Amino acid sequence: MVGTRTFLGAVASTVVLLLGAPIASADLIVQLVNSSGQPPGDIYVMLSGGSSIDGQLKNEVPVKFSAIKGRQFKLGSFSGRIYFSYGSPVTSAEPPTWPTRYDKVEVTYPGVANLTAVDFFGIPFSLRAENSSGKSLGRLKWNATTQQVEDALLAIPGAQRALVKSHAGGFARILSPQLSPSSYPSLKRYFDSLNGVRLTERGSFFGNPLQTFTYAGPFGGSGQTTLTGTIAQPPGPGKPGQALSVGGSTLPSAVYTVDGPYMWGGRIHHVGDNDVYAVIYRDLISGFAWGYWGGKYGNDSANWEGKPPFADARKTPTSYATYNQYAAVVYKYSSAYGFSFSDTGPKKVQLPLDGAHSLRITILR
Numbered sequence: 001m002v003g004t005r006t007f008l009g010a011v012a013s014t015v016v017l018l019l020g021a022p023i024a025s026a027d028l029i030v031q032l033v034n035s036s037g038q039p040p041g042d043i044y045v046m047l048s049g050g051s052s053i054d055g056q057l058k059n060e061v062p063v064k065f066s067a068i069k070g071r072q073f074k075l076g077s078f079s080g081r082i083y084f085s086y087g088s089p090v091t092s093a094e095p096p097t098w099p100t101r102y103d104k105v106e107v108t109y110p111g112v113a114n115l116t117a118v119d120f121f122g123i124p125f126s127l128r129a130e131n132s133s134g135k136s137l138g139r140l141k142w143n144a145t146t147q148q149v150e151d152a153l154l155a156i157p158g159a160q161r162a163l164v165k166s167h168a169g170g171f172a173r174i175l176s177p178q179l180s181p182s183s184y185p186s187l188k189r190y191f192d193s194l195n196g197v198r199l200t201e202r203g204s205f206f207g208n209p210l211q212t213f214t215y216a217g218p219f220g221g222s223g224q225t226t227l228t229g230t231i232a233q234p235p236g237p238g239k240p241g242q243a244l245s246v247g248g249s250t251l252p253s254a255v256y257t258v259d260g261p262y263m264w265g266g267r268i269h270h271v272g273d274n275d276v277y278a279v280i281y282r283d284l285i286s287g288f289a290w291g292y293w294g295g296k297y298g299n300d301s302a303n304w305e306g307k308p309p310f311a312d313a314r315k316t317p318t319s320y321a322t323y324n325q326y327a328a329v330v331y332k333y334s335s336a337y338g339f340s341f342s343d344t345g346p347k348k349v350q351l352p353l354d355g356a357h358s359l360r361i362t363i364l365r
Contacts, residue, residue, distance in 0.1 A: 027053060028075045028109045028353065030082070032068065033362040036123070038086050040066035043363070048092035048104075049080015062089030079108045084123055084363060087166075096120055096179050097164050101172045105361055112350040113359060115140050115336035120164075121149055122173035124334070124364040132357040140351050144333040145365055150174065152329045158183050159326070177256035177326050178339065185321035187288065188222070188252050193318075194293060195221030200300040201229075201283045205276040209233050213241065215280050219293075222248040227284070231276055244280055255288045255324065258340045286344045291323030306346050 030052075034040055043065035051059045052073040062085070065071070083090060085102035094102065096119055103122035107113045113127050124142030131137055142149070153159055153174045162175040162183035177184040200216040215229030226245045230238030242264040246254075254260025261268045262281045271278045271285075283301060287293045290309035297303045297313060307313065310328040330338030335349055342349050353359065 026357070028078075028356060029072055029358040030075055030107075031072045031358055031360040032065065033071070033360060034065060035365060036086075036363040037365045038363075040064070042087055044083075044085045044089040046083040046085075046089065046091070047078075047080065048083060050075070050078045060091055062091075075107070075109055077109065079111070081106050082361065084125075086123075096173070096175055099165065099167045099172055101166055101170075103173070107353075107359070109353050109356075109359075111354070112352055113140070114350050115142070115334060117330045117334070117336045117338055118176060118340055118342075119179055120173040120175045121153065121330070124149065126360075126362045126364060127351050128360040128362075129351055129353055129356040130358050130360070131355055137353075137356055138348075138351050140335040140349070141362075142334040142336065142364055146171065149329065149333050152333065153326065156325045156329070157185050176339070177324060178258070181253050181256040184256065184324075184326060186252055187255055187321055189320035190288070190294070190318075190322045191219075191248065191251055192221050194219045195223075197294060197299055199225075199227070199284070199287075199293060200302075201227070201280060201287075202300070202302045203279055203283050205279045207275065211276045212238075213276060213280060214238065215241070215244065220246075220248050224248060225284075227280065242277065244277055246281065246284065251285075251288070255285055256339075258282070258285055258289070260285070282341055283344065286341045289324040289327060289339055289341070290345060294322070309345055 041064060044062040045065055046062040047057045047059055051057060053076045054074045056068055056073045057063055081104040083102060083104045085100055088100045090100055090102045101122055105125055106116050115125055124146060126141030128139045129137040150171055162180040164172040166172045197219050198216060199219050202214050205211045211231055211233055213229060213231045215227040217225060217227040219225050224245055224247055226243055228243045229241060231241040232238035244262055244264045246262045250260040259271050261270060264277050269277060271282050287301060291313045292304050293299060295313040296315045297307050310323045314322055324339055327338030330336055335347060337349050
């Protein structure tokens, strides 16, 4: 994900924030609570990205929940994921279509923790961070049961094709549009409805140096969209930047995968470049995913801050998709990432861990 402050004013998710090095902290106690209804002996826990400093969990080695002493372990410096699976152990290389039900929590310490449904929805969790005095530093959670989320996701046209079942025929997970884009409604008619509409982006790239930008241009629909504008290094004035072009044929999939190609400087680029042009592209794509472009708040991203997205951003209902419907369900029922750039929206999806003494992960039903 692009390390920036987003166009809606929230800090974007990265392993290392570009604003500076994370604050050094003491070891983090990770507390595990099982409210899933699954027997502790049938739940496996695995770290991917490092080992616990108390020796209980080795990198990429699953351990039974019931075997973890005191249902807690300690992390030092860590950047990776904590996997949970039911019935059988998994690894980080497990195919998303694997019939074992599993899911994960993302943790960077020092840094942030977050819930993610970017790849799929499998298991709901809640996260709570506390300082050494037991004071809460914040919380993220799913506020619906697995069944409620499953029902809402499967109500999306085509999403039945994204359902993965367990060996016994039960629920394992529902793949996201990022992994199964053909299972979700096409956004092509949405793009066609905006052909010729002028789009304006205003945002910042919190790299080194800090850069702000204002870019605009007519949307090309199924053809090419070219945005031009100025880039500044505050407090200096804005200077003309490179024109950025996006092919209309790439957009229907790119809004779901959030990593389509775009061009500037005579070369093809991708959002992983992590520079000011990646942010311009990201904000263009995210605006479609949220349903902001062509919506009730207008086509200048400066007017979107704090405004409700998805169906609430639209002027009137349409017979075709005008936003990422999978991400809309995730947004409704949780504070998890529903697509890679959910941190460009109005809801908090990151839990700061700087100054945290403990992180409580509750596996929900």
